[in-house]
Every structure is written in structure tokens, then in C-alpha cells.
Amino acid sequence: MQPLLFLTLLLLSAGAYYVGRRRALAVAGGHIRNLHSLPSFYGSYAALWCGLPALLVFALWAVVQPNLLVDWVVAGLPPELRDLPPDRLNLVVNDLKNLVGGNFVSSASDPVMVEAAERYRQLRAIGNTALWVVVLSFAIAGTAYAWRAISPAFRARNRVEGVVNLFLIASSTVAIFTTVGIVLSVIFESMRFFRQVPVAEFLFGLQWSPQTALRADQVGSSGAFGAAPLFAGTLLVSAIAMLVAVPIGLMSALYLSEYATPKFRAFAKPALEILAGIPTVVYGFFAALTVAPLIREIGSALGLHVASESALAAGLVMGIMIIPFVSSLSDDVINAVPQSMRDGSYALGATKSETITRVLLPAALPGIVGSILLAISRAIGETMIVVMAAGLSANLTANPLEAVTTVTVQIVTLLTGDQEFDSPKTLAAFALGLVLFVVTLILNIIALRVVRKYREQYE
Amino acid sequence: MSTTAIDTQIALNGALNRNAPIRQSAGAQVTDYDNRQTVGKITVDNPKMACREVNVYYGQKHAIKNVSLDIGANEVIAFIGPSGCGKSTFIRCLNRMNDTIPAARVTGLIKLDDDDIHAKEIDVVQLRARVGMVFQKPNPFPKSIYENVAYGPRIHGMVNDKAELDQLVRDSLERAGLIKEVEKRMLEPGTSLSGGQQQRLCIARAIAVNPEVILMDEPCSALDPIATAKIEELIDELRENYTIVIVTHSMQQAARVSQRTAYFHLGDLIEIGDTDQIFTNPRHKLTEDYITGRFG
Amino acid sequence: MNKATSPNGATPPHERDIKTIVNAGLARRHAAERRFRWYGLTAITLGLAFVVLMFANIINKGLPAFWQTYIQVPITFDAAALDPEGQRDPRALAGADYNALVRAGLRQLFPKVEGRLPLRALSALVSTDASYDLQRRVLADPQLIGTQQEIWLLASAAVDTFVKGNIDRGLEEANRPIKDNQIDWIDQLRAAGKIERQFNAVLFRSGDSREPEQAGIRGALMGSFFTLLVTFLLSFPIGVATAVYLEEFAPKNRWTDIIEVNINNLAAVPSIVFGLLGLAVFINFFGLPRSAPLVGGLVLSLMTLPVIIIAGRAALTSVPPSIREAALGMGASKLQMVGHHVLPLAMPGMLTGSIIGMARALGESAPLLMIGMVAFIVDVPKSFLDPATVLPVQIYLWSDLPERAFVERTSAAIMVLLAFMILMNGLAILLRKRFERRW
Ligand SMILES: Nc1ncnc2c1ncn2[C@@H]1O[C@H](COP(=O)(O)OP(=O)(O)O)[C@@H](O)[C@H]1O
Numbered sequence A: 001m002q003p004l005l006f007l008t009l010l011l012l013s014a015g016a017y018y019v020g021r022r023r024a025l026a027v028a029g030g031h032i033r034n035l036h037s038l039p040s041f042y043g044s045y046a047a048l049w050c051g052l053p054a055l056l057v058f059a060l061w062a063v064v065q066p067n068l069l070v071d072w073v074v075a076g077l078p079p080e081l082r083d084l085p086p087d088r089l090n091l092v093v094n095d096l097k098n099l100v101g102g103n104f105v106s107s108a109s110d111p112v113m114v115e116a117a118e119r120y121r122q123l124r125a126i127g128n129t130a131l132w133v134v135v136l137s138f139a140i141a142g143t144a145y146a147w148r149a150i151s152p153a154f155r156a157r158n159r160v161e162g163v164v165n166l167f168l169i170a171s172s173t174v175a176i177f178t179t180v181g182i183v184l185s186v187i188f189e190s191m192r193f194f195r196q197v198p199v200a201e202f203l204f205g206l207q208w209s210p211q212t213a214l215r216a217d218q219v220g221s222s223g224a225f226g227a228a229p230l231f232a233g234t235l236l237v238s239a240i241a242m243l244v245a246v247p248i249g250l251m252s253a254l255y256l257s258e259y260a261t262p263k264f265r266a267f268a269k270p271a272l273e274i275l276a277g278i279p280t281v282v283y284g285f286f287a288a289l290t291v292a293p294l295i296r297e298i299g300s301a302l303g304l305h306v307a308s309e310s311a312l313a314a315g316l317v318m319g320i321m322i323i324p325f326v327s328s329l330s331d332d333v334i335n336a337v338p339q340s341m342r343d344g345s346y347a348l349g350a351t352k353s354e355t356i357t358r359v360l361l362p363a364a365l366p367g368i369v370g371s372i373l374l375a376i377s378r379a380i381g382e383t384m385i386v387v388m389a390a391g392l393s394a395n396l397t398a399n400p401l402e403a404v405t406t407v408t409v410q411i412v413t414l415l416t417g418d419q420e421f422d423s424p425k426t427l428a429a430f431a432l433g434l435v436l437f438v439v440t441l442i443l444n445i446i447a448l449r450v451v452r453k454y455r456e457q458y459e
Numbered sequence B: 001m002s003t004t005a006i007d008t009q010i011a012l013n014g015a016l017n018r019n020a021p022i023r024q025s026a027g028a029q030v031t032d033y034d035n036r037q038t039v040g041k042i043t044v045d046n047p048k049m050a051c052r053e054v055n056v057y058y059g060q061k062h063a064i065k066n067v068s069l070d071i072g073a074n075e076v077i078a079f080i081g082p083s084g085c086g087k088s089t090f091i092r093c094l095n096r097m098n099d100t101i102p103a104a105r106v107t108g109l110i111k112l113d114d115d116d117i118h119a120k121e122i123d124v125v126q127l128r129a130r131v132g133m134v135f136q137k138p139n140p141f142p143k144s145i146y147e148n149v150a151y152g153p154r155i156h157g158m159v160n161d162k163a164e165l166d167q168l169v170r171d172s173l174e175r176a177g178l179i180k181e182v183e184k185r186m187l188e189p190g191t192s193l194s195g196g197q198q199q200r201l202c203i204a205r206a207i208a209v210n211p212e213v214i215l216m217d218e219p220c221s222a223l224d225p226i227a228t229a230k231i232e233e234l235i236d237e238l239r240e241n242y243t244i245v246i247v248t249h250s251m252q253q254a255a256r257v258s259q260r261t262a263y264f265h266l267g268d269l270i271e272i273g274d275t276d277q278i279f280t281n282p283r284h285k286l287t288e289d290y291i292t293g294r295f296g
Numbered sequence C: 001m002n003k004a005t006s007p008n009g010a011t012p013p014h015e016r017d018i019k020t021i022v023n024a025g026l027a028r029r030h031a032a033e034r035r036f037r038w039y040g041l042t043a044i045t046l047g048l049a050f051v052v053l054m055f056a057n058i059i060n061k062g063l064p065a066f067w068q069t070y071i072q073v074p075i076t077f078d079a080a081a082l083d084p085e086g087q088r089d090p091r092a093l094a095g096a097d098y099n100a101l102v103r104a105g106l107r108q109l110f111p112k113v114e115g116r117l118p119l120r121a122l123s124a125l126v127s128t129d130a131s132y133d134l135q136r137r138v139l140a141d142p143q144l145i146g147t148q149q150e151i152w153l154l155a156s157a158a159v160d161t162f163v164k165g166n167i168d169r170g171l172e173e174a175n176r177p178i179k180d181n182q183i184d185w186i187d188q189l190r191a192a193g194k195i196e197r198q199f200n201a202v203l204f205r206s207g208d209s210r211e212p213e214q215a216g217i218r219g220a221l222m223g224s225f226f227t228l229l230v231t232f233l234l235s236f237p238i239g240v241a242t243a244v245y246l247e248e249f250a251p252k253n254r255w256t257d258i259i260e261v262n263i264n265n266l267a268a269v270p271s272i273v274f275g276l277l278g279l280a281v282f283i284n285f286f287g288l289p290r291s292a293p294l295v296g297g298l299v300l301s302l303m304t305l306p307v308i309i310i311a312g313r314a315a316l317t318s319v320p321p322s323i324r325e326a327a328l329g330m331g332a333s334k335l336q337m338v339g340h341h342v343l344p345l346a347m348p349g350m351l352t353g354s355i356i357g358m359a360r361a362l363g364e365s366a367p368l369l370m371i372g373m374v375a376f377i378v379d380v381p382k383s384f385l386d387p388a389t390v391l392p393v394q395i396y397l398w399s400d401l402p403e404r405a406f407v408e409r410t411s412a413a414i415m416v417l418l419a420f421m422i423l424m425n426g427l428a429i430l431l432r433k434r435f436e437r438r439w
């Protein structure tokens, strides 16, 4: 990165704006009404011509230069180094870069390397100078072009607006590209994984121990990639979470919307929503250091064996985290039930709770189901709490007092620490990611549909 | 009409036990605009409900001002008046629906038979079971037709078994004149009916609990003329068994279905009397103007 | 009124007296009503109790970490040992044996201690950072050489934990990190007023460390700062531009429908999946460095984008059409109308949404684990490309460490994190209150 060059370019653009404006006033003979557009548009036009092409060149250069330099330097290395297999060569290049950066490396004493580093530095210096020259010439040439183009009839505004429009449209596609990026990256890597491990074995296998498949001769054939225990663990933890979150969240929402005084509501609703703003790592810490030991103590007091990292602890805390999610969505849904339904019920002599359980809840049911689906998808995708509190052992169990592991925990475990990018261990994380993405996507789509349908019903 | 007829009554019945007299003007032929005292006879011989000096406030707003009137047993009484005059507010006092509005405050005496409806020992649940209500916009619950009607009997525990409930639902639908149309579709959602049918379903729902009084707040204003005619017919039939209070903005409707009519204006009860008399011979300028369509 | 003597008896349902029937069930129904109400109140109390409990728990654990134990030790800056040449050459000064000074100082306090093990236990009273501390002091002020000074040295974590009362004296000696003789010395030092708790500046001054008493969150804070800066610089302009495009310019067609649905779904994609994207695309495909705030910022900006877009659109729709019509009526182009009139009015709402989005990004850790921001990094990052971690990930890393002193620091780091989040959300609320407009 070259912050100085960047700043210079910004300054030049500002200058170009001024020049363009002056030029426009000059060609118009000082009378703005002779111009097609306001003078500031001519200024912006010049500034864009000054900045954009130069910036483009700048960016391109910044991407290409390091690779080119490496190629050139490698080409100049003695043949015995140059012809090393790619991974070994990579190590040499890394050493070289460290040397260039002035760091101490083991090969510092090797004269060949020192010389190569020196050459690299020289080339880089030349390259950087060239970059300045080229970028600044583009800036000046662009300004000159704009300067010549400016005439009273010139439609500067349309041009400038065209560029802005382009920027707007490009921005709106970023979200699309993000989705495409997610889909492509997980699918691409998953396909490589499924070439080594059959899909059926991955989805239905009961044995998960990816760490044993590290040796190259064992790849994929060890049968250690059966993800069923992970899915079961995810379900167990999510189920516990929902058992906590749904009753508490729903009852809170009902109380707040039907019973609470406006004052209490104004206090309690935001206070409850604090739970949604607390980072998940904090919940994880709370689960691992406070809730899990507590559960273990209670368990042993009752004579039960509780694992130190139990599904119950993770699920409970995750449930707490999801309470505001359920409650605020349900609150919206319940408030969307028209007042006339309540009136109809009260007018027949129903009590509040009868009205709630017999009219409001059935009426709001689709919306509530939708929000619970969203909450489930949230629970399934939640990572930090389970990473910190649920553990790593892939037990296929329905006992909440035992340790289980989840899809997200395994993704994190497989991808942190040293990794080779091609090992099935790493690729398995992407396969799990694919499952996670697909499941949450389906849940979300159904939930959003249901909720929207429900809203329309009462509009 | 006799000009000397003095209908004024300050016949507070003994239970009222209050000294303040009811403002009620002597019935000159036509009372002037400025006079806001009730013209006409507020009492009846066999009252089902009696209201005395009822005031309603929405926060600072004084929506009902010192209204006193009787509602006779098995009569249909119509409340008319320009919109915003407090008809709905007043009718909602009769089954304490205003309790559900936090800002609303009701004072005065309202009696159902011999019970003060605001008394401690009267439960609002019981009151509303005795005084049913039908709303302006049909509001069937998002349940089946059957369940809509069965709702009241179920919550109040009126029946002992399914057979009785079936019987009660059928009876109620029959009395509401809906049975022929819905006999075959009892399990379809109530919202699948047409607007007029929905409103009759709401009436069936209200009479299923066998109330003593039925309040109807503009029950036909959201309906087409044919559906309206059906409901009006129904009201006439229901009069045999129930006391009915109906709010309407249609004077024709009031004239067609009611025996007595009360005219409200900006929170005041301006005039009350036999429907025939109100429409043929109003005694208050405001009533006259309203009847003759000068505003409304 | 005498329709029925027994309410549910032989009379047909329609003739039963509603008054008696209702009366019969009233007590039960009111009890059910009270019960239901009580459930609701319990639920909400539970929810609020969790908030209080969690905050109390963390503050209780974390508050002591803001103070740190120091021991006052007489240090003789012996010229012969530090600078035998007498040149005051910084290189020579830096290379001197400061550990010896610390040891000598401690022995001066407890001259009777003999033997290798006891002496080692004695040195273990102070942090291993003490010698670097002396080195820094000498380099900063060579005048110290040749003098004797009473210097407050950072105590070791075990001493600190003991002084804070978190190690039980009654425990068997083998089971506690601090031994009998050390306890004895600490008691003596305490009696002599040579043990003191001072504000824990180390926590805010240094990066991570294996030694609890030397570990700080400076590195994580800077990492978070750089990461969030990248996030903001990318997601804010792109988010605002997208919102403006969708709300003001886009034709309503299939394509914009797709964009819209896509944004809504993106908002609900689990954060860890964004981490996979970052790993596959930014690191493996584009070859950006692992552990760099730049990559972290890229990933978080993709996550924050939907939040900003959704908030931005809401802000734009709340600007009344009359303003647009007025601007267009004056002959402004559509872009001018948006730029001069609509956008400034919608800006507070957009900023509010962005701040909330940034607060969320600040607390995010899962996707950053994927792109290597979990390394043990001692140095405080100085740029977007230096290896770094962020505050929540630092919390995650520390929470794995068993020492009491780290538990304390983890809670303290959480308090700092929560303070930042409260600050940001408070700012958002303030902004909303200040610019709230009723049209
Ligand atoms: N919930 C309420 N809060 C405050 N004011 C109300 C409320 N309901 C009605 N009002 C006011 O009370 C007056 C009477 O309203 P209403 O009884 O609905 O009139 P009507 O039914 O005769 O049209 C009106 O001025 C209306 O604005």
C-alpha cells in the first residue's frame, strides 16, 4: 500500500475539480446560463477523469507487482533452487520475503539468498517509482482530457450522474455476489470433499473422528467422517435452547403486550432486548465458567453424572440468548392481531387469559411458528456458545447431561490450527458448512414466507 | 300532539339514592339549540337497564355528558346522532367494554335489573355474558363457524356434553337465521363467509350464551342493503327474547327496527322518546335538523 | 329469571340462566387468570434476571482485574554490573542482567533466605516482567545508574491472586500455586506496607502474554479498531448506495426482487458461514494474509451490509414523498433530489442503523476464527495487514486458560467489550432521539 500516493491522487482530484470548474466558467464567458450544467458538474467531471483511471491503474499495479517481482527474482535464482518442487520453492520464497522485510531467518547467512533479497529490493524500488510515474501521468492525462472536453454544450451533469448511477448499481450487486461467493465456495470445496468421502457416508455415518484421518494413506478411507453424531448433537442443543426460549420468550411477549402497563413495557422490552445485544462469546464464557459447573454440582448433589461440558449447559445459555429473539418477533406477531378479535372475545365475557389462549394464540399461530423457525435457525447456526461450552466429543446421545458436539463446533475445530487446504479434514468443514447453510436457508425462507403470509392476512 | 303534555320525569327510583336532580327540560314544542337538557321521557315501565348521570372521559376529553335513560325489557332502542357524538362510547358503557381502553373513565350509575354493573360484587365476566355485543365490523374469530358459536358456551361452561353443544350451536345459528346457509360447512373458517353472513355469525355467537341484552354498534354499516335487510329482520325476531340496543347512523334503520330512539349530540343526550314521535315530531331543534338531514 | 333451577340440568341449553352458570365457574376462571398472569410475570422476571445475573457475575469476576498487586523492592542500580564500560551505550545498557538486580533487591528484603529452591521461590514473587521494567527505566533515564531506589515491581500472578484473597491458605501446600514460605514473605511485606494494589495499566498497555500479570488487551483493541475501520469504510458507503438504489432508483422488477430477497436471507445466514467465505475467497483465492484485520474487516463488512441496507431503506422510506416532489418540482435531477434533500434527511437514521451494525460486528467472533484471527499474538498490530486478533476473540482465547488471574482478565475484557457496545448503542439511541422527526 502506498498511502502517500493515494493522498497525492486525492489532492490532484481536488485540483482537477477546481480546474474543471474554472474551465467551464471560462468557456461560458462567465455566464452560467450559457452552460448546459452547473459549473460544479464540470468540476466533478474533471475530478472523476483525474482520479478514476489512475486509481484503477494503481489497484491493478498493486495486485500484479508482488507476483511479478517474485517471478523475476525466482527466475534469477540458481537452477538448483529454481527447479525445486512448488511447495519447497514456496518456502524459499517465504524466506526471501522475510529477508526483504528485514526479519531474521535461518537462511540469512546464505549469500545466494542475500543476493536475491537485494535484487528483490532493487526491483521493488524501481517498480514503486514507475508506479508513481504511471499513476500520476494517468491522473494528469485524464484531467487534460476532461479539460479539452469541456464546452458550454457539454452535458457534464449527465456524465457525472452516469458514473454515480453505475456506482449505485454496482453496490447493489455486492449482496448478490456475497451470496454467490458463499454458495460457490462451500459447494466447490464440498464437492472436492465428496470425491473422497461418499455423500451417504457423510450424512448417515455414525462415526466422526476426523483427526485420525490425517495420514495421507488413510485419506477418506478411514470412514471417520460420519456426521450423524454432529447433527444429533446440534439438534439436542438447539432443542434444549428452544425449550428455554420459546416458553419464556412467548410468555414474556404475551405479558408485555396484553398485561403490562405502558410504563412497565417501556422499561422491560428494551431491558429484555439487552440479551440480544450481548456478544455470543460472553454467553459462551458464562456457560463454560458459571452455568456448566453449577449444573455439574447440582447433578452430583442429585447423584447424577454430568459431563464437564454438557449439552444442557450450552443449550440453556443458548436459550437465554434466544429469548429476546422469540419475544420480540412474537410481540410483533401478537400486536398484528387486530383489536377487534380481542373485543369480540371480551364482549362474550372471556377473561384475558381465555382471550389469549383461545383467540390470540390461534390467530397468531402462523406468525409465531415463523418466528420460532427463525429462532431455530439462529440456534443451529450459533457457534461461540457451543464451541466454549459443548465440547468436542462426537457422542450420539440424547442425554442432555453428556457432552456432545455440533456442526459449528466441528467447523471451527477443523479450520483453526494448522491445516492443509486439500486434506479431507479441512474440506469436511466446508461440507458441514454447506449443510448448515442449506438448512438455515430453508428454515429462513419458510419462516419469512409464513410470517409474510400471516401479515397479509390482517392487512 | 298535545303541547301541554309534560313528559318530564325526575322519577329516580329508590335504589339510586342521589339528591342531584336530573337535568331535563320541560317539553315545549320545540326546544332551542342552546338547550342541552334532555327532552322527552327517559324512563319506561319495566326497565331492563337504567343509566343515570353517566359521564365518560377519555383523558381530558369529556365524551359523554351526564346522560340518563332507561332501556325497557324486550324493546329495541336505537341510538342515533352525528358521528363522533358518543354513541359507541355510551353503548360500550353498558357492558363495560370501556374498561379495555386505558384512557377511558366512566362515572355515574348503570343498572342491569337490580344490579349496579360497577358494583364490586358484579364481575365483568358475568356482566358481559349477560350483555352481549355485536360490533360495527364483523369480527369472527379465525376459527371454524362451529367453533365461533361454541366459543361463549365453552368458556362459560354452559353445556355438559358435545351433544348439548351441537344443539346449542344449531339453535343459535337458527335464531340468527344462518343455519340454512352454513349447515353443510360448519367446519369451514368463519372468515370464509360473506360480510353479511359474518355479521349474523357474530350475532349467533352473541346469542349462544343466552344473554339478556344485546348491544349492536352500527351492525350494518359495513354491509350491503340485502344483508342489512336480513339483519333488520333478525333484530325484529330477536326482540321477543332479548333486549336490544342498536347504534345506527341510518335513520331509516332506526325507524324500521326500534320502538324508542335516543338522539345524541356532542356527548349530550338531546332527545329521547318513541321512535314514531322522534321521527315525525321532534321537539328539539337539533333533533329536527338531524332528522331533516341538515347535518349528519 | 327463574328459567332454571339447576344451571346445567334438564333445561335445554338455550334456556339456561347465564347468570348462575357464569357464577358457578367464576372462581376457577379467575384462578386460571391469575395463574396465567403469574406465568407471564415469571417469564419476564426470569428474562430480566438473566440480564442482571450475567452482568453481576461478570462484573463480580472482572472488577478485581482492574487492580494489580505491586511489591516495593529496593533496587541498587549498580554501575559496575549495568555499565562496566561507563559509556552509557544504550546497547550495552539493554544487554545488562537486570534479573540480577531484581534478585538482589529481593534478597535485601529477606536476607535470611538461603538455598536454591527458596531463592527461586523468592524471585517468583515478582513477575518475569520486572527485569524488563528495570531495563526500560534505565534506558529512559540513565541517571538511575549508581543510585538505589525503592521501586514498585509488578507482582507475579500467583501473588496477585493470593493477595486478592482467591487462594485459600487452608489448602494443602501442594495444591496451591503459592507456597508456605511465599505466604510468609507476603505477610511480612504486607505488614511493612510494601505490597500495594495499583490501577492495572498493563491491561490497557500491552498485548497478549502467557503470563497473566503481563497480559493486556491493547493488541486486541487495536485489532478490533482496524477491523471495524475496514468494516465501516466498506459497508457504510456500499450499504447506503444499495439502499438508495433500491429505494429511489431501481425499477420494480424480477432483478430487484431477487436482490431484496437475497438481502433478507443474507441477514439470517449464520455468521460462521461468512467465515468460510472469507477463508475460501479472500485467503485461499485472493491470497490475502491470514490473521489480518483487512480480511476480518472484509468478512465483517459483508455481514454488516444487510443490516445497514435494511436500516438505510427504512430511513429512506420515512422521508415523506412531498420532499421529493418539491425538489423535483424545482427542476432538480433525480440524483440531485436524492443527494441534496432525501439523503441528508435520511442520514441520521442510516447512521443509527450503521452504528448498531458496527456494534454487532464488534462483538462478532465466530467468522474471525476461520480466517486465523485466533493466533497468539503478542505484538500490538500497527496496520491493516499485521497479524491481529480482536477483543471478543481475545476473550475466547483467555477463557480457555485455567488460571484464576486469566478468568479475572477475561471478565475484565468482557466488561471493556460491553462498555464499548453500550457506548455505541447509546450513541445510536442519542442520534435517533436527537434527529427523530415526526412528519
Ligand atoms: N379510545 C378513545 N380515546 C380518546 N378519544 C376517543 C376514543 N374513542 C372515542 N373517542 C372520542 O370520543 C368521542 C365519541 O366517539 P364515539 O363514541 O366513537 O362516537 P360515535 O360512535 O358516535 O361516532 C369522539 O370525539 C372521539 O374522538
Ligand SMILES: [Mg+2]
Residues within 6 Å of the ligand: B087, B088, B089, B217, B218
Ligand atoms: Mg361509532
